[in-house]
Amino acid sequence: MSRANKSNPAGSTAGQSSGVGRMYFNADGKVAASLSGKTLRKKVRASRHLLRQPPAWAFDVSILEAARQDGAQTVEVADVESRKVYKAPILAFFIHGVRIDRGFGQQIALPLALWRVEAEDAQQLCLFGEIE
Secondary structure: OOOEOOOOOOOOOOOOOOOOOEEEEOOOOOEEEEEEOOEEEEEEOHHHHOEEOOEEEEEEHHHHHHHHHOOOOEEEEEEOOOOEEEEEEHHHHHHHOEEEOOOOOOEEEEEHHHOEEEEOOOOOOOOOOOOO
């Protein structure tokens, strides 16, 4: 079960420059994701965490539910190996996600086809100069 770090000031990162408001923990007590504004963020290594069948990113059901209750609207998965950032609406997990349990507890996997993919630190370029 995940826990949102809301009341423990010693472990909270709220108010620090990272912009992280809440942290969510997996069943082993390790930080699995964080909420920054309305975005649930998670850093992963695709070689270890990307599901192969179906090709998807997965989150603990309890983390998704807690983050949604805390106001999350978007989910971001940053792959540190490829430097790609995957983005999807949190509601997509509940509408299109596949519920799985492969030995790590109840999870919802969202197929890769439903994610928007960007390069980390990518900036949108304007064809006709800077936008003011």
